[in-house]
Amino acid sequence: MHFRDFDPDSLPRSEKARMWLDIAPRAQDGAWRLPFLSVTGAAYGPTLLVMAGVHGDEYEGIVAIPRLYEGIQPADLRGRLLMLPVCNVPAYESARRSSPIDGLNLARVFPGQRDGSITEQIAHWICQKLLRQADFMIDLHTGGIAYELPLLAGYVHDESAYGQASLAAARAFGAPVLWGHPLPLPPGRSLTAAYDHGVPCIYTEAPGGSGIDPRVADCFLTGVLNVMKRLGMLNGEQTRQALSHHLLGHGDLDSVIETPVAGLFQREASLLDEVEAGQRLGLIQDESGGVLVEIVAEQAGVLIMLRGLPRVEAGDGIAHLAQQV
């Protein structure tokens, strides 16, 4: 079925479904298509959209969603759980953050374009067919192959009822770090599209790397279940975990401390370190060990992101700081 022909209201009550939603033809044959999973409850309730694989190299959400699907029975559910385990399929197939077809980062093109490139079409149909029908959205990210972030729940930091719903869900999710983003949100993110449609939302980050950390996948699974309990979709107690940090910041990873030169990044600080303005965070070295440039904190703050992959190109993001609430 093409994504344009899909309607979540046509999903039968009290059933599980597993299907493919076509986006566009592939160059060889067949179609680029997104895996879609749903559980519709026996009773009415909210619609929750859970997505992963917006970046193609972030694996824990991709494995957590099928476990969520297997574990929830329609008889136990109020409302509808709509799930996209891999949103950017071309990026996923090439184990990259962005699509090799059009070079676009799906997390920069929301709400997408109906007649745009493949990545823009994916964003468009997710917004039109799933996000707009949702009462809440969770987007599961990690740092991917290149970046490291602490295991965190990100939310929209605002005094409004919208912001309070986002914060409450982020707290319920149960990650050890909360990261709030004041308005206006940077353009193109799923979070921004959700905000524009009035759909409260949270997202996650996690250490990343090239593997699958089972503790992160477990946290994602438990976190989504906690949010569902909070939304009244499932019965049961929410599991609690101590909060280590509550941080604020714009959260725009396009606007971070960058390296001006290519080379090898040698870090001298760790995630969640509290650093001073002017503190050295690491060095960029050449192949002979010569220091090309020092990476320095522009301001005081808590290290929320660090480059994980040592080899860097000029302009790559190296570190990002957040502020304590």
Ligand SMILES: [Zn+2]
């Ligand atoms: Zn991501």
